[in-house]
Amino acid sequence: MRRSLFRHRPTVDILPSPNIWYYPAAYELENRAQDVDGEIWRVLGEECEWAGLDVLDVGCGDGFHLPRFAASARSVVGVEPHPPLVHRARERVAGLTGVRVLHGAAQRLPLADASVDLVHARTAYFFGPGCEPGLREAERVLRPGGVLVIVDLDVTHEPYGNWMRADLPDYDPPGVERFFAEEGFGCRRVETRWAFDDAAGAEQVLKIEFSPAVAAKATAEVLRRNASGGAVTFPVGYRVHVRRKPTGLVVPGHSVSSSAGSGSSSPSTP
Numbered sequence: 001m002r003r004s005l006f007r008h009r010p011t012v013d014i015l016p017s018p019n020i021w022y023y024p025a026a027y028e029l030e031n032r033a034q035d036v037d038g039e040i041w042r043v044l045g046e047e048c049e050w051a052g053l054d055v056l057d058v059g060c061g062d063g064f065h066l067p068r069f070a071a072s073a074r075s076v077v078g079v080e081p082h083p084p085l086v087h088r089a090r091e092r093v094a095g096l097t098g099v100r101v102l103h104g105a106a107q108r109l110p111l112a113d114a115s116v117d118l119v120h121a122r123t124a125y126f127f128g129p130g131c132e133p134g135l136r137e138a139e140r141v142l143r144p145g146g147v148l149v150i151v152d153l154d155v156t157h158e159p160y161g162n163w164m165r166a167d168l169p170d171y172d173p174p175g176v177e178r179f180f181a182e183e184g185f186g187c188r189r190v191e192t193r194w195a196f197d198d199a200a201g202a203e204q205v206l207k208i209e210f211s212p213a214v215a216a217k218a219t220a221e222v223l224r225r226n227a228s229g230g231a232v233t234f235p236v237g238y239r240v241h242v243r244r245k246p247t248g249l250v251v252p253g254h255s256v257s258s259s260a261g262s263g264s265s266s267p268s269t270p
Contacts, residue, residue: 014081014105017124019208020061021082030205031064035192040151040238041068043190044120047242048147053117056141058106058134059124063089069120070099077111079104107133114143122151126241128176135183142245150180150241154189157237163218167211177239185241195233199223202232 020027035041044050051072057065060078062085069076075098080086089101104110106125119138125131138148155161155173165171177187196202202222206215226232 017061017082020085023208024062024085024088026204026208028062028064029196029201030208033194033196033201033205034236035238036195037193039190039192040122040240043188043240044149044151047149047188047240048118050118054115055118055120056109056111056116058109058119058121058138060089060101061085061124063092063101065120065122066093066099066101067096070096074098076100077102077116079106079109079111081105106131107137109137109141111141113140116141117143117146119146119148120151121149123153126150127152128172128179139245144245144247146245148185148243148245150185152239152241154237154239157189157191157235159218159221159234160236163206163210163214166214166217180241183243185243188240188242190238190240192236192238193233194236195231197231199226199229199232202234 016022019030050069052074054075055069055073055077057069057076057078060066060080063078063080066076066078066089070093076093078089078093078099078101080089080101081104083103086101086103093099093101102110106121119142121134121138125134135148142148153160153164155164155168155171155176161173180187194202196205199219199222203215203219206218206222209215210218222232222234225234
C-alpha cells in the first residue's frame, strides 16, 4: 500500500510514503505477496489490453510493475517522485527495451500531450478529493480513446479495511467513491489474496503498513486465520476505477480534455 501523496502547490510538494521510501526490502516482499492469483491484472486486461500500446505507470515506486507491462506494450514509462526509488526502478528495468523511468510528480508529468494510451496508478497519489491536478495531467497525456486506471485498496473490505480504518479514522470510503463517480469513473471491486511463505513475512509487511498497535492486532488476526502454520494468506479487496478519454468532442470546440483544464503542454522528455 504505497501512500505517497503529491500536493498541488506552486512548487510540487511530495509527502513521504511511510513504507516503500523507508523499507524497500519489506515492500518488495509485500509486492510479491499481493494479488498472487492475478485478479487485478485480469481486470486491467479486460479494461484496457495494453499489448502494442504506450503505457505510463504513475508513482511507479521501484518499478515492480514495469516489467509486466513491458512484456507486451510498445513502450512503458514509469514516473516516480523519490530519487532513490527512481534509481532502484532503473536498475530493475535495465536491459528491457522500450522502458524508461523518469523523475517527476503526478500533477506535473514529464510527458508530452497525447503521448500514451494507458495511464496506470496503483495505490499512489489518487486517493479521492484533492487529486484533481493529477487527474488533469493524466487526461492531458492520454490520447483520445486512452484509459486511466486507478487501483486502490477497498477500505470497506474486511479484514484489511478494518485495519486501515483504525489508522485512518477520518477516511470516508463512500465519499471517495462518490468523488470518482462524479469525475466520470466506473468502479470494479476486486477481491485478491495476499500470500506469504510464513508468518514472519506477513508480520514484517503489516509492520510497515500500520501503526504498531494496529499492526500487532492485524498480525494476531492473521495468525488465528492461519493457525495450522506454514504459508500465510488473507483476503484484500481493491477498487479499480476506470475512465476512458473520449475520442470526439463533447460540444463543438470544447473537449473533455480542455474542460479539465489541461490546455497547457508539458515538454516531452527524451
